[in-house]
Amino acid sequence: MKTKKISIxxxxxxxxxxxxxxxxxxxxxxxxxxxxxxxxxxxSDAGNPYSKGAEDYxxxxxxxxxxxxxxxxxxxxxxxxxxxxxxxxxxxFLDMGIVFYLNYSTGSTLALKRDFDEVKMPTLPxxxxxxxxxxxxxxxxxxxxxxxxxxxxxxxxVDHHEGGTPKVAMYVHPSAFGxxxxxxxxxxxxxxxxxxxxxxxxxxxxxxxxxxxxxxxSKGVEYVISQTVQSPVATMLKGAGNLGQVAESFGEExxxxxxxxxxxxxxxxxxxxxxxxxxxxxxxxxxxxxxPGAGAEAQLELAQRYGRDEKTSNSxxxxxxxxxxxxxxxxxxxxxxxxxxxxxENLYQELLEMNGMNAFYPVTTVGPVTYSKDDHQGVxxxxxxxxRDGAFRAEGKPFISExxxxxx
Amino acid sequence: xxxFFQLVVSGIVxxxxxxxxxxxxxxxxxxxxxxNLAHGQLIAAGAYITYTLTVYCHIPIYISFVLSMILTFxxxxxxxxxxxxxxxGEPIISVIMVxxxxxxxxxxxxxxxxxGSENLSFPSFLPSQPIVFQGIYISYTQLAGVLITFLLIGxxxxxxxxxxxxxxxxxxxxxxxxxxxxxxxxPRVFGLAWATAGLTAAAAGGILGNIVxxxxxTLHAFGIIVFPVVILGGLDSLPGAVAAGIIMGLIQQxxxxxxxxNWGLSGTASLLPYIVLxxxxxxxxxxxxxxxxxxxx
Numbered sequence: 001m002k003t004k005k006i007s008i009x010x011x012x013x014x015x016x017x018x019x020x021x022x023x024x025x026x027x028x029x030x031x032x033x034x035x036x037x038x039x040x041x042x043x044s045d046a047g048n049p050y051s052k053g054a055e056d057y058x059x060x061x062x063x064x065x066x067x068x069x070x071x072x073x074x075x076x077x078x079x080x081x082x083x084x085x086x087x088x089x090x091x092x093f094l095d096m097g098i099v100f101y102l103n104y105s106t107g108s109t110l111a112l113k114r115d116f117d118e119v120k121m122p123t124l125p126x127x128x129x130x131x132x133x134x135x136x137x138x139x140x141x142x143x144x145x146x147x148x149x150x151x152x153x154x155x156x157x158v159d160h161h162e163g164g165t166p167k168v169a170m171y172v173h174p175s176a177f178g179x180x181x182x183x184x185x186x187x188x189x190x191x192x193x194x195x196x197x198x199x200x201x202x203x204x205x206x207x208x209x210x211x212x213x214x215x216x217x218s219k220g221v222e223y224v225i226s227q228t229v230q231s232p233v234a235t236m237l238k239g240a241g242n243l244g245q246v247a248e249s250f251g252e253e254x255x256x257x258x259x260x261x262x263x264x265x266x267x268x269x270x271x272x273x274x275x276x277x278x279x280x281x282x283x284x285x286x287x288x289x290x291x292p293g294a295g296a297e298a299q300l301e302l303a304q305r306y307g308r309d310e311k312t313s314n315s316x317x318x319x320x321x322x323x324x325x326x327x328x329x330x331x332x333x334x335x336x337x338x339x340x341x342x343x344x345e346n347l348y349q350e351l352l353e354m355n356g357m358n359a360f361y362p363v364t365t366v367g368p369v370t371y372s373k374d375d376h377q378g379v380x381x382x383x384x385x386x387x388r389d390g391a392f393r394a395e396g397k398p399f400i401s402e403x404x405x406x407x408x
Numbered sequence: 409x410x411x412f413f414q415l416v417v418s419g420i421v422x423x424x425x426x427x428x429x430x431x432x433x434x435x436x437x438x439x440x441x442x443x444n445l446a447h448g449q450l451i452a453a454g455a456y457i458t459y460t461l462t463v464y465c466h467i468p469i470y471i472s473f474v475l476s477m478i479l480t481f482x483x484x485x486x487x488x489x490x491x492x493x494x495x496x497g498e499p500i501i502s503v504i505m506v507x508x509x510x511x512x513x514x515x516x517x518x519x520x521x522x523x524g525s526e527n528l529s530f531p532s533f534l535p536s537q538p539i540v541f542q543g544i545y546i547s548y549t550q551l552a553g554v555l556i557t558f559l560l561i562g563x564x565x566x567x568x569x570x571x572x573x574x575x576x577x578x579x580x581x582x583x584x585x586x587x588x589x590x591x592x593x594x595p596r597v598f599g600l601a602w603a604t605a606g607l608t609a610a611a612a613g614g615i616l617g618n619i620v621x622x623x624x625x626t627l628h629a630f631g632i633i634v635f636p637v638v639i640l641g642g643l644d645s646l647p648g649a650v651a652a653g654i655i656m657g658l659i660q661q662x663x664x665x666x667x668x669x670n671w672g673l674s675g676t677a678s679l680l681p682y683i684v685l686x687x688x689x690x691x692x693x694x695x696x697x698x699x700x701x702x703x704x705x
Contacts, residue, residue: 048525204678211665268527272621
């Protein structure tokens with residue numbers, strides 16, 4: 001008798017569960033995405049706030065029901081900047097059934113390029129290396145490539161230099177991330193960009209840059225364009241400062257003006273270099289919170305909502321993470337609006353149609369995000385910033401590199 | 409000529425910091441024949457302790473610097489006590505594996521702190537304008553680094569030559585069995601060697617942090633960068649570490665000053681020290697001042 005009662009209860013419970021199941025699916029779809037990046041290990045100073053930006057924005061989307069009853073589940077994993085771990089993470093993400101993927105480093109993006117194409121996975125890396133999108137259908141750069149940024153800086157030098165052809169040195173990371181823009185600047189020079197590239201230095205872990213700065217001085221170098229990360233730039237700026245070689249105004253005669261692309265700058269550079277960061281010129285397509293505006297307010301509000309500390313809240317890498325999450329959310333929203341199934345094929349199509357009247361304005365960037373079959377670079381617009389009184393301030397209006405388009 | 413002397417000064421600055429970091433390797437190897445591959449992590453730990461004491465505890469940086477050396481002294485001593493002491497008598501490869509494990513553990517612990525993924529700098533405490541003498545520049549930070557390095561090297565030289573403990577340590581490095589037979593506590597000497605290495609690591613970390621800023625990747629990578637210095641000087645020679653540090657510093661600066669950027673050359677400042685190292689090792693396999701043990705059969 002007792003066994004019979006238990007059986008009846010089990011049947012009732014099973015029926016209840018079966019009835020509840022359709023109810024839960026009616027509560028909304030869960031769209032799986034993933035992000036593998038360096039939360040620890042080399043470059044985690046950038047990866048850490050980046051991951052928080054992505055995490056916070058996806059939480060915001062779900063908390064505010066921006067996709068109605070549907071939610072985005074973004075699995076974020078640390079790969080310690082090791083390509084082997086990134087690859088393993090990506091394979092596991094595929095098993096989970098992700099529909100959109102966010103990658104991080106140049107090395108792992110290049111290494112997994114074929115995998116992304118093979119499984120037709122729309123992918124946004126945190127690396128803006130132009131080589132990422134060469135020969136790839138499925139990788140999309142969030143903003144202007146490093147090459148476009150470096151050429152943009154060189155163009156700014158040409159436009160604002162007084163007297164003759166400006167002499168420029170490049171200070172770059174010893175990797176594809178650092179080297180590619182040098183080749184593209186050389187192409188731009190061949191195409192008519194009026195600078196003299198005096199020397200290119202691939203840095204190591206230098207403790208002292210006296211010899212390099214003195215050598216540049218003796219060769220008449222007036223501008224230094226950096227394509228690397230903050231730490232070596234900070235050491236260089238400190239060394240140049242000690243030697244009294246940092247120009248206090250753009251192009252000051254007898255001194256050097258230092259400029260750099262995305263990962264060379266931001267508040268982390270100021271944290272490392274202190275006063276030596278003053279007058280450093282920096283370009284990126286992201287907004288900074290030291291310049292008041294709607295984007296800065298939105299970023300700070302998001303950070304406050306999820307209890308982020310001041311440093312994270314004001315990091316341009318936090319903006320970077322928010323932006324890729326915004327693009328992911330936007331393509332899902334657009335596909336949903338069309339009544340399409342949310343899968344990687346449809347999200348890929350949405351990315352390709354993100355242009356013209358369909359451009360996306362995420363407010364975290366200084367220009368619109370546009371993609372098409374032939375254009376895999378999200379934000380073409382750049383903003384030049386300069387450190388004044390310990391904070392990055394906008395210098396001039398947003399611009400698009402002319403020669404980056406010419407050498408394509 | 410000014411340029412040449414500027415390179416000499418820069419080479420000595422860089423070389424003396426290499427020497428200070430290299431001393432930590434030598435101290436441990438000299439007494440226990442162990443290569444501590446986690447030395448870079450101790451350098452980073454020392455730098456972050458100094459930063460914490462200065463910024464969060466508002467202790468003047470000079471005192472923080474000394475306190476950090478003392479704390480890292482005990483940290484390294486604890487590491488030896490907990491992980492290494494039980495390996496006395498075990499194959500040397502096991503001990504090296506443990507130091508590799510230590511690297512990962514200390515890396516992980518530092519990443520758990522608020523510092524691991526941050527870029528920071530010490531508050532300014534020295535004049536920002538450099539000292540200029542006959543057209544040769546040196547910053548106060550660099551000068552302080554060189555002075556502290558030579559002060560510490562002087563103290564260690566005296567310690568190993570004159571103090572009872574220092575002489576015991578030298579005895580242990582020469583012959584552990586003989587040392588035990590005359591009543592020297594070998595485990596205690598090992599502990600002291602690690603502790604002293606921790607102390608020098610903290611000093612190197614504090615100086616490095618002031619010169620290049622506080623970035624964990626840069627700080628802990630320094631342990632590996634300085635490794636060729638240790639090999640060149642001779643793994644068990646303190647004067648060798650100092651000489652090799654300065655030789656490496658000078659080679660780098662001269663390569664950067666005279667070779668890089670000319671004749672299509674680039675990156676020689678990073679490469680040349682390794683080429684010099686290999687050439688010297690061909691003729692002196694134990695390094696410039698390393699002990700060549702002779703076995704009679």
